[in-house]
Amino acid sequence: MIHYLIGAAGLGLVAWVVGEVAGAFTRLAALVIRTATRLLPDAKADRWQKEWLAELDAVPGLGIVKLRWALNVTAGAGVMAYEARATRPKTRRRSITERLAPQSDELFAIGLILLLVAAYLAQKERTRDASGKRAGAVGRSTLSGSGVRTSRQPDLIVSNPPFGAAVVECKTQPRRPGRNP
């Protein structure tokens, strides 16, 4: 009696495993079809996915047969995708001016703003430069005249800041021992 029970339980277990495996193959087949339709152009992908999933249900046999059918469909989807690309009308690549033309007003405004910002920053930099030189670092002198003479004639850097003052930068040489300044 116990042997019959064990046998029946074993058969039930095998049937359950087979069902699970077949179900897994069917789910895998559906996944394969969904992946295959990604190859197709967007306009056609939905239609073929619905059609193939509907037909997958009608494919007779176990899950492995459905999976084989789905893999075949994938090959067909590849062919269809290739043909769709080949028959697509080739559009001329638009030039950069053609692509930007609709936004010309916005681009002009942005360009103008950038130009004004750049001019403002340049003016600010010049003013800061001039005021920094006027503050007087060591070895510099500010003159309202037209030049400077020193006994050693160092390198002179003369700039023309605003407000009419000439800034003369003197890079003095280090003193040599034993000589008069």
Add this chain to the structure above:
Amino acid sequence: MPRITRETEKVLAALFADLATWRYGLQVANETGLRSGTLYPILARLEDAGWVESQWEKIDESAAGRRARRYYRLTAEGEQVARATLNETQAQLAPLRLGLSSA
């Protein structure tokens, strides 16, 4: 205009066999013996050429317990092409048949 291969001819012949009947892909595959990977590109080509028309099955999917299928049949133009193609094939095969029957 799609190139008429032997496989395309099989599909045309299957659809031509009963012009009034709508068939879904798997039925055509069973009638022609073509694999799904061969059949669907042919159906797509024929449909793009206007030789085949298709429509969704009108069912309540929840009540039917399955998804709606896509059904195909030949258009009037497709019918003419199928007739011409099949006649041409018959004409090409006729001498062979005669040869076989006389031998």
